[in-house]
Amino acid sequence: MPDVLLLALLVVAIAAGWWLGRRERRDRGAASAPPPLPHDYFVGLNYLLNDQQDQAIETFIGALEVNSDTVETHLALGNLFRNRGEADRAMKIHQNLLARPTLTTEQSERVQLELSRDFLALGLLDRAERLLEGLVRDTQDDELRGSARRLLIDLLEREREWQAALDVALPKLARQHDDIRRAAAHWLCELAEEERHSASPVLARRHLRQALATDARCVRANLLLAAMAHDTGQYKQAIKLLRRIPEQDATFTPLMLEPLAHAYRLLDDEEGLIRCLRELLDQAPSSAVITLLAKTLYHQGQDQDAIALIREQLERQPSLEAIHQLLSLSRHHAREEDERIELLERHTLTLVRARPRHRCRRCGFATETLHWQCPRCRNWGTTQPIDAPDRD
Ligand SMILES: [Zn+2]
Incomplete structure (x- = not known):
């Protein structure tokens, strides 16, 4: 929003405050003359006429009286400044409001929530955390407590304080909101990754099982459990865990293919891998599965089957990846080197990688x-x- 509009809003807000005050006096039957417009109002206008917009804004804000009628105006102004990227100005407005002893508890809590948003925007995380913790603990307003909890979670995430975020979110908030339940499962995975690297595999597994209990569709937990099984040489267990991923969420199937192939190869079981990939294809079509199956068939000496698979895939769903793979297999299959195929293979690879x-x-x-x-x-x-x- 241009400053001109903001200045116009301020002028209107001050004039409205003055007019309300004047009407109130008249309604009370006060005989004295109406109160004059605040001195700052004219100073602000002077700045405005001299094209000093920043000073005009500061002065107008000073002129805006804080009382129960103008708290909403101050809150709206503060939000306006923060949304414009001027969180420091918003912070000043909210701090100025909080310093007033006339605010009701409800108003004070709303101002504190907005002030914590200013602190977050300014990167003053410690101050935001203290304010939000106080609101979560003390407020009687369920809606406000919910907003404060969400902001606190956002802050703890930024600080990578996973356990603290879990303490705020579990179990109530995660039960009510799908996005928080999904996030909580990932925080547990983050904890497990740290523990896995600090040689606490028992704790890591416990957190990963908790992640799956929190969100049954958390593919990351199964990927990590499989990686840990792989680390200890339990390749069959790793395969079993990886195979759960397409059932959890088929869109993540490409993620499990590399560790799956690795585990089968360490078991020296290429036939098992081919069987597994065919079963996956029966469950759901996937270009990534077809690509790996064709490569595996090719390495097993089943060149024609590999090429037929890719051609079939191209007929069904043309894609650059499939064209590249067909060129690649054709080049290796050709008896003589064909420079044109090599050139096409190289350029399709560049396009695929881009x-x-x-x-x-x-x-x-x-x-x-x-x-x-x-x-x-x-x-x-x-x-x-x-x-x-x-x-x-
Ligand atoms: Zn996104």
Whole structure:
């Protein structure tokens, strides 16, 4: 919003406050002359006429009287400033309001909530945390407590205080809101990752089981449990855990393919891998599964089966990845080197690699690496692998 509009709002707010005061005096039958407009009002106008907008805004805010009628105006102004990226100005307004002893408890709590939002916007996390903890503990207003809890969770997430975030969210908030339940499962996974690396596998497994109990669709928990089984040489157990992922959420199937193939290869069981991949394809079509199956068949010497699989995939759902793989298999299969195929293979590979591999289903943010928490919209578990059939 341009400053001109903000200034106009301020002038109107001051004039309205003055007019209300004047009417109140008249209604009470006060005989004295109406109160004059505040001195600051004219100073502000003077700044405005001299094109000094910043000083005019500061002066007008000073002129805006704080009483029960203007608390809403102050709150609206503070929010307006914060939304414009001027959280320091919003903070001054809210601190000025809080210093007034005339505020009711309800008004004071609303101002504290807004002030904590200012602190968060300014990166003053300690101050925001203290204020929000006090509100969560003391307020009698359920709606306000819910807002304070959500802000506190947001803050604790930024500070990577996973256990503290869980303490605030579990069990009530997570039961009421799907997004918080999904996030809580990821915080438990974050704890498990830290514990796994600090040699506390028992604790890590406990947190991962808790993550699955909190959100049965948390594929990350099964991926981590499988990785831990893999670390201790329990490859069959790792396969069993990985195979649960397509049942949890088929869009995450591409994530489990690499560790799955690795585990089968360590068991020296390529046939088992082929069988498993065929079963996965029966459950749901997936370009990533077809690609891995074709590669595995090719390595097993079943060249024709591999090529037939990709051709079939291309007929059903054309994609750049499938074209690249067909070229790649054809080049290796050809008896003589064909420079044209090699050239096409190289360039299709460049095009495939230039595409993002993951996308947030909530905000559309596309990225090469998988982020369990979307960097743009900050939702957990919404960034998914892009499987070729959905992409084209
Ligand atoms: Zn997002």
